[in-house]
Amino acid sequence: MPISPQAYRPEAKLLELGEGFFDPVAPADFPDTRTRFRNDRAAAQIGLDALTDDEWTRHFGRFEPLPDTLPQPFALRYHGHQFRNYNPDLGDGRGFTFAQMRDDRGRLMDLGTKGSGQTPWSRAGDGRLTLKGGVREILATEMLEALNVPTSRTLSLIETGEELQRGDEPSPTRSAVLVRLNHSHVRIGSFQRLAYHRDEAALRKLVGYTLRNLYDEDNDDPVRLLDLVVGRTARLAARYMAAGFVHGVLNSDNINVTGESFDYGPWRFAPTWDPAFTAAYFDHQGLYAFGRQPEAIHWDVMQLAVALRHIAESDPLVAALDQFGPRYQSEVTQAILWRLGVRPRDPDTDRDLVQATERALRTSSVGIDRFFFDAFGGELPGTYDEPWAEVRAAVASYEPRKDRSHPYWSGEPCSMLIDEVEAIWAPIAGHDDWTALNTKVAVIRGMSQALAD
Template sequence: MPTRPQAYRPEAKLLTLGESFFDPVAPADFPETRLRFRNDRAAAQIGLDALTDDEWTRHFGRFAPLPDTLPQPLALRYHGHQFRSYNPDLGDGRGFTFAQMRDDRNRLMDLGTKGSGQTPWSRAGDGRLTLKGGVREILATEMLEALNVPTSRTLSLIETGQELQRGDEPSPTRSAVLVRLNHSHVRIGSFQRLAYERDEAGLRKLVGYTLRNLYDEDSDDPVRLLDLVVGRTAPLSARYMAAGFVHGVLNSDNINVTGESFDYGPWRFAPTWDPAFTAAYFDHQGLYAFGRQPEAIHWDVMQLAVAIRQIADSDPLVAALDQFGPRYQPEVTQAILWRLGVRPRDPDADRDLVQATERALRTSGVGIDRFFFDAFGGNLPDTYDAQWDQVRAALMSYEPRKDRSHSYWSGEPCSMLIDEVEAIWAPIAEQDDWTALNAKVAAIRTMGEALAE
């Protein structure tokens, strides 16, 4: 039966928070706008896939307002802990929210930007995004979506015709503006700002906005909000692990209250199951290393509890926080079983299989993507030696959740290690050749189809 087309259903709920939560801004006037990537699959879920390329560029490169939503872009105000140091001098410095609408699941969605120009929160920054940074975000979001990780979607990338100076890539380098589709840009840091300013009325207003608009709950209860955020961020942590993904900058201003991963700077996929593997060259202490990500996200959620302590009793907040670990453990088990392509059996057996898998991955040095590709459906090939015997024996008692008839399984595993990211970027930088990027996006989506329920 054909799927009914999704209608464009605009909203402007953000305006109900009031002007103390954001600053109206104007987008940069770019020298040019060259459409480089449009995600029609994501656009179809919000009723925008029928836009012509000219209309697309006008809305997502020049930021002409979409009908009946926010009348102008809004730079959101927030604070946050950055590598555990509190910073009250944050806020949207090179992005803004410029539209809201309902998606095909009736969720309130935001369209936000990266690289759209300076705002009152830009500090010394130029408010711009490098084209390479935009390409990297496309690859990160596409890969995570395919691997069943809750993530923002890269909706659009438009090259903007400026030369930028950057210390972490060869300069001058090309510029771009990116549009992301998110189920909210309300961050833990949004609550921290209000707590820092001792704005109890603002805290209550933001709690109510979040519960009603993002969780569909008719409530103003801050404890309920914390419980829901724990229930979203614990699975996010678990799915990072199963995906072998390292975000790199899990600061409290980069954790939103709907538990979607977003804002990809120095990300990496770990080649092997190495808990100490880091993504950011400046993470000298390994604070956000692969194996420490659940701890890091839990710590960020603790900062939400600290913020809303101004309007709630501490005991129920502590009780809600204490559920992070008990919720994380079954979630990481389910996430790894999903990637193994087998159906859950019973909690004890499932836990034993996952522990044996993690142990063998860590000690063997076998690539994460290689292993999950080979083992999908529960049959580990004979090429895996004796250190995999416990995993092989455990898998024999599991039923596959999906067979290997999809064409994806006749090839090689789809990975996204740093060398390939650089190999995809090189022809764009040198010959303006986007073939490798387009082919990789298609390959990632093929993998997603093979893995999906």
């Protein structure tokens, strides 16, 4: 097997937790395995880019174990609040953790699946993923990575040859199995489950596992863990906003403790800065609308604090939780300045610029991606008149963090609105033409180079 011994650094840290945290499972036996997306850029960061095509399908379509990591797949156990209603019947229902390894930054990474078959937590589900759902996840993760949002990455998408029945798209529809590269699948809901069962020993073990393996801290202090999670999730909420992204389902089982976004179902990018814009057709109350995402993520982190109350005093937990708001404000300022392509100056001046930008976006009909494309580097075109006068005056004194010499800036802004997602899928569904998807991924990666520090 062509694995670089320098780049491939396998781990099996999950086994430290023991049987009470997961269930051994077997992958589905698919009738076919056809690789549709192979992310060698991500694979290189974990030493797997040299896999042959046959090895790729064996490991990521048939799930032969990778060397020296987990001996078999494990479906994780967790609970969670779903649209603020507690559900104790959750867990990995169509996925599992397949392997762990260090990336090129030394972080512990999980290879997790979506659509890999039924588990004890599947309930009435078939454990499968539609091919369209896999394509949508590729587009979401590529776009978010380019826009500086901490996100899982789609490592592999393999079509599996089954015809699936679904109520929300034309059926039968094609099936796939997806592998994501993620900085942990430990969720807020993982802690909620242990608190629900009043298993204080297991809670302490999970706190220690998380701090040692995901934060590189040699302690087991639950207050310290909450403080770290508050910081990471405040950053995530801020970067969602700067990206104009709506996750759609910010339940506590969909928030991991490293603050890395993952598990993309009914996501959307907002066309304009509309706080009421929603991604999920079933979010009738707008609980996870674009403008309410910071509130939603804060609420989820509160549930982590409630769970940790079983093993920590309430006052220091509340003090840590109270830092979410100030940290979010600092993070959203940094995130919007990053998209504007300017260097920070001082907190008060930066905050004034960001607030002016948000007001103008909210009261105008200018698209989010159009504005940040035009304004990158700090100089607004003359076509931006009222209500942009305050932004123009404020941003003029800022130093660009990067010039506009990259070819991306000579074209049009790269967006990912729902109509384009459907247009990319249509030729795949109609005549198995993947050109539009591959072209879009290349354009997104070009934008990433243009934006990157």
